[in-house]
Amino acid sequence: MAAIATDPFGFAPAIAVFPLVAFVVTLVFGTYMPKKGAFAGIIATAGSLVVSLVMFAAVTGGETHQTTLYEWTNGAAQSATGVETIAFSFGILIDPLSALMLVIVSLVALLVHVFSLGYMNAEGETGLRRYYAELGLFTFSMLAFVFADNLLMAFMFFELVGLCSYLLIGFWFRTESAPSAAKKAFLVTRFGDYFFLVGVVAIAATFGTVGFAGEESFVTAAETAIDDGATLFGFDAETWVTITGLLVLGGVLGKSAQFPFHTWLPDAMEGPTTVSALIHAATMVAAGVYLVARMFGYYALSPTALAIIAFVGGFTALFAATMAVVKDDIKQVLAYSTISQYGYMMLGLGVGGYVAGVFHLMNHAFFKALLFLGAGAVIILMHHEQDMWEMGGLKDKAPVVYYTFLAGALALAGIVPFSGFWSKDEVLFDALAVGLAEPVILAAYAMGLIAVFFTGFYTFRMVFLTFHGEPRSDTAEEPHAVGWAVKVPLLVLGTLAAVVGFANLAPVASLLDLDITFLEFWLDGEYGSIEGLTYHAYHETVAFEESYIGSETTTMLLSAGLSLGLALAGAFTAHTLYNVPEPSRHTQKLGGAYRVLKSNYYQDEYQVWLAEGFTLQLARAADRFDQTVIDGVVNGTSTISLFGSDRMKRLQTGIVTNYAALLVGGFIGLLLVLGYLGGWFA
Amino acid sequence: MTVDVQYYVLLSMAVFCIGLFGVLTRRNALLFLMSVELMLNAANINLIAFAFYHGNLTGQLFALFTMALAAAEVAVGLGIILVLYRNFHDVDVTVPTTMRW
Numbered sequence: 001m002a003a004i005a006t007d008p009f010g011f012a013p014a015i016a017v018f019p020l021v022a023f024v025v026t027l028v029f030g031t032y033m034p035k036k037g038a039f040a041g042i043i044a045t046a047g048s049l050v051v052s053l054v055m056f057a058a059v060t061g062g063e064t065h066q067t068t069l070y071e072w073t074n075g076a077a078q079s080a081t082g083v084e085t086i087a088f089s090f091g092i093l094i095d096p097l098s099a100l101m102l103v104i105v106s107l108v109a110l111l112v113h114v115f116s117l118g119y120m121n122a123e124g125e126t127g128l129r130r131y132y133a134e135l136g137l138f139t140f141s142m143l144a145f146v147f148a149d150n151l152l153m154a155f156m157f158f159e160l161v162g163l164c165s166y167l168l169i170g171f172w173f174r175t176e177s178a179p180s181a182a183k184k185a186f187l188v189t190r191f192g193d194y195f196f197l198v199g200v201v202a203i204a205a206t207f208g209t210v211g212f213a214g215e216e217s218f219v220t221a222a223e224t225a226i227d228d229g230a231t232l233f234g235f236d237a238e239t240w241v242t243i244t245g246l247l248v249l250g251g252v253l254g255k256s257a258q259f260p261f262h263t264w265l266p267d268a269m270e271g272p273t274t275v276s277a278l279i280h281a282a283t284m285v286a287a288g289v290y291l292v293a294r295m296f297g298y299y300a301l302s303p304t305a306l307a308i309i310a311f312v313g314g315f316t317a318l319f320a321a322t323m324a325v326v327k328d329d330i331k332q333v334l335a336y337s338t339i340s341q342y343g344y345m346m347l348g349l350g351v352g353g354y355v356a357g358v359f360h361l362m363n364h365a366f367f368k369a370l371l372f373l374g375a376g377a378v379i380i381l382m383h384h385e386q387d388m389w390e391m392g393g394l395k396d397k398a399p400v401v402y403y404t405f406l407a408g409a410l411a412l413a414g415i416v417p418f419s420g421f422w423s424k425d426e427v428l429f430d431a432l433a434v435g436l437a438e439p440v441i442l443a444a445y446a447m448g449l450i451a452v453f454f455t456g457f458y459t460f461r462m463v464f465l466t467f468h469g470e471p472r473s474d475t476a477e478e479p480h481a482v483g484w485a486v487k488v489p490l491l492v493l494g495t496l497a498a499v500v501g502f503a504n505l506a507p508v509a510s511l512l513d514l515d516i517t518f519l520e521f522w523l524d525g526e527y528g529s530i531e532g533l534t535y536h537a538y539h540e541t542v543a544f545e546e547s548y549i550g551s552e553t554t555t556m557l558l559s560a561g562l563s564l565g566l567a568l569a570g571a572f573t574a575h576t577l578y579n580v581p582e583p584s585r586h587t588q589k590l591g592g593a594y595r596v597l598k599s600n601y602y603q604d605e606y607q608v609w610l611a612e613g614f615t616l617q618l619a620r621a622a623d624r625f626d627q628t629v630i631d632g633v634v635n636g637t638s639t640i641s642l643f644g645s646d647r648m649k650r651l652q653t654g655i656v657t658n659y660a661a662l663l664v665g666g667f668i669g670l671l672l673v674l675g676y677l678g679g680w681f682a
Numbered sequence: 683m684t685v686d687v688q689y690y691v692l693l694s695m696a697v698f699c700i701g702l703f704g705v706l707t708r709r710n711a712l713l714f715l716m717s718v719e720l721m722l723n724a725a726n727i728n729l730i731a732f733a734f735y736h737g738n739l740t741g742q743l744f745a746l747f748t749m750a751l752a753a754a755e756v757a758v759g760l761g762i763i764l765v766l767y768r769n770f771h772d773v774d775v776t777v778p779t780t781m782r783w
Contacts, residue, residue, distance in 0.1 A: 649782075652782045653779060653782065654778070654779030654780065654782035655775065655776050655779055656714070656775045656776075657705070657706060657707075657708075657709070657775060657776065660705045660706055661706055664702065664706065
C-alpha cells in the first residue's frame, strides 16, 4: 500500500488488466466457478474502480501521468509537416478527463456486474460463462480506450469495444432477431470506423505523430501548422484539419449513434438489458463522445468541424426524441432517449462547451445506467414482458424500483434539481451563447430546445405507463420479486442521478457568485492537468464569438428557465394523457405523423435501399467487370500461349532427318545473319 | 614436299558435305551413323592439317580426343540402333516417330 501512496500511477495499467484477467479466467474456468464467473467480474471491476479512484485522488492532488508502456514499431517516415520519424505505441494518459471517465466506466461496469447476478443468474440463463467473459473483455477494452494516450491505440480499443458489443448484443444467438441486430450494430459502426481509420492514417501522415497530449501531439502540431500558414496535401492547414477531423468524426457518429448512423442502436436492444445499460451508459456509445472530448483541442482548431458536430448533435437530439414518443417497448424508448442525449453532448462539445459536454456525459452515464437497470428490474417484475401497455400499477408493488427509476426519469427529463437538468441546461446555455452570434448554431440550439419538450414527454409517458394507473395484465397484478442484487445497483445509481449534478451548479454559481463549479475547475486544471488539455486552452482556441441577452447571468437564467419550462410542459402533457387509471394510446391524434414516427422516419428503409439498390448493384457491376475484363485478360494470356504452343509443337515431327535439316538450316541461317551483320555482303 | 593447307581444307569440306548429305538424305540408321562419322573425321582432318601448318601439336591431341569421342558415340549409337531394331523390326529412322509430343 505504501507504493500506492508514493507512485500511484504505476498502478494505472491494472485498471484495464483486472477485467482482462477476469475475462481469461472466466473464459477458461467459468463453468466450474460459483455463479459462472460473476464474482470474478465483480472483483475485477471493483479492483478497477478502486485503482481508478486512486488515480482520481492523485489527479486531485495535482499530478498527471503520461507514459509509453510499449512501443511496437517505429521508423523513418517523412510527414507532411517535416517530422522524420514516427512511432506507434501503447501508452497511458491520466489527466482530469480520463481519470473522471475511468471512475465512471468502472463504477457502471461494477454495478452492471452486480445487477447481472439478479438479471442473468437468477433467471437461469444458459451461456453465463460466455456472458461474463464478454462483459470482462468489454470493460477491459473501454477502460484501455479511455486511458489511451494516442489516436492509434484509441482506434484499436475502439474497434475492440465494437467487437464486444457485437458479441453481447448477439448473446441470445439462437433467436432470429439478436444475431441480425448484432450484425447491424457491427456493420453500421464499422462503416463509420472506415472513416476513422482513414482519419488516423491521414493524421499520422500529416503530423508524424498520433499522440493526444504534450509537445509531440498532433494537436500541437496542427496548431503550429495553422499558425505557420502551412499547406498540407494541397489544402491550407485549417481546411486539412477540418477534413481529417471530420474523417475521425465518422467513427464517432457511428459509435455514438448520431444521425445518420443511429439505426443500429434501437436494434441493439436485442441484447440482455444489462448489456444495454453498459453499452449506453459507459462503454460503446460513450466512446464516441469521449473521443471528441479527448481530442477536443484538435476540433477546436476548426470552426467548421465544430459547427458540423453541433448541428448533427442538435438535429439528432430532436430527431431521436420525436421517435421515442411513439414507442411501446420500454427499452426502445430508452434507446431513442440515448441517441437523443448523446446528441446533446455533441451539441455541447460542438459549440465549444467542453465542460458542458463532459458534464452531460457523466450525468448521462449514471442516469441512463440507472434507467436501463431499472428497465431490467421492470422486465424481471413483468416476467420478461417489455410492452408498456401490458404494465401499469407497478409503483406500489416495487417501490424501490419505482423511486430509483423516477430519479433517473427526472434526471433524463431535466427537472431541477436532478443531475440531467444542470448538464443539459449548461449545454443549451453554451449553445445559446454561441448561437446568438452564429445562426447555424442557433438552429442547432433551437432543435435541442424543442427536444427538451419531447424528452419530458416520452420520459414521463414511460414512467406513467409502467408504474402508474391500474395493472393492465396478469403479470402486472402479480409481479415477480426482485432481489438485493437488483436493488443495490439501483439505489447507488439513483442516489448518484439525484446528486451528481451538484458537481457543477453553473447557474447557481453565477447567480450567487459562488465558486461551486467543481467540474469546471476539475477540467480546467485547477487540480492536476496537462498543459493544453484544459478548458481554458480549448476555450481560447475555439473561434466562436459569444454574445448574451443582457448579461451572462440573465442569459443563463433565461436558458435554464426556458428548458425547465419546456421539460415540465412535456412532463405535464404526459401526465394529462397517460397518468390516468386506464390510459389510451392517443396515437390517432398524430394522424399521418404517427406512421412516419413508428417507422422511424423510414431510416432503415432508405439505408436498406442504399445497400441493395445502390451498393449491391455497384458491387455486381464491379464483379462483372472483374469476371469479364480482368479475368478475360488473364484467361486470354493462357489461351494464346496454349494455342501458340499447340501450333509450335508440330515442328517436332519425330523424324530425325527433319531435325538434322532444321539444325543445318538454322546454322546456315545464323551464318548468313552474322555474315550480313559482319558486312560480308556490303 | 608438303601439300598446301587449302587442299586439306578442301578435302575436309568435301568429306563434311558428303556426311551432311548422308545425314539429310539417308533413312537407314546405320548409314546415318556412318555419315556422322564422316563429318567428325572431316573435322579431324582440319585439326591435324592446321596443327601441322602451325607446327603445334595441340590440334593432333584434339584429333585423338575426337576419335575417342567418336568411338563412344558409335557405341551409344549402335546401342540405340539395336533397341530401335528390337522395337520396330527396322532400322529406318523415319519409322519411330512416336517419341515426340
